[in-house]
Amino acid sequence: MTNEKRRAADCKNLTAGIDIGSTTTKVTVVDPCDGRILYSDYRRHQADQVQSVIYVLEQLKNQFPHTLFRVGMTGSGAKPIAEQLGVPFIQEVAANAEALKSQYENIGTAIELGGQDAKMIFFPGG
Numbered sequence: 001m002t003n004e005k006r007r008a009a010d011c012k013n014l015t016a017g018i019d020i021g022s023t024t025t026k027v028t029v030v031d032p033c034d035g036r037i038l039y040s041d042y043r044r045h046q047a048d049q050v051q052s053v054i055y056v057l058e059q060l061k062n063q064f065p066h067t068l069f070r071v072g073m074t075g076s077g078a079k080p081i082a083e084q085l086g087v088p089f090i091q092e093v094a095a096n097a098e099a100l101k102s103q104y105e106n107i108g109t110a111i112e113l114g115g116q117d118a119k120m121i122f123f124p125g126g
Helices: 003-010 049-063 078-085 092-103
Strands: 014-020 024-030 037-044 069-074 109-113 118-122
Touching: 014 049, 014 078, 024 049, 037 049, 049 078, 069 078, 092 109, 092 118
Parallel strands: 014 069
Antiparallel strands: 014 024, 024 037, 109 118
């Protein structure tokens, strides 16, 4: 498959990223063709991470009926849920690093303050 055909195939489905943290669940839906954010939600899950993901998936179904998604999960509570659902999981520091590198060419350091922790990423050469 050529790159052009692959890109056209990738554009048929929206991309949804779900972050299941220690205190909140976040979701963002992106148009993979132009990077526009089409939907996002952020809410506390009251320690019921599974129910929060069910809620997110119901909201996506309501907001985008008859739409197929490419879904990925990250966050401290995501790995077992992603495994049960059969969707990709990416460790959150790695996900943040990739996103930041794609947006900021000369990034040197990133600091993230989470619900119950903090993380620092040092980028080589930055």
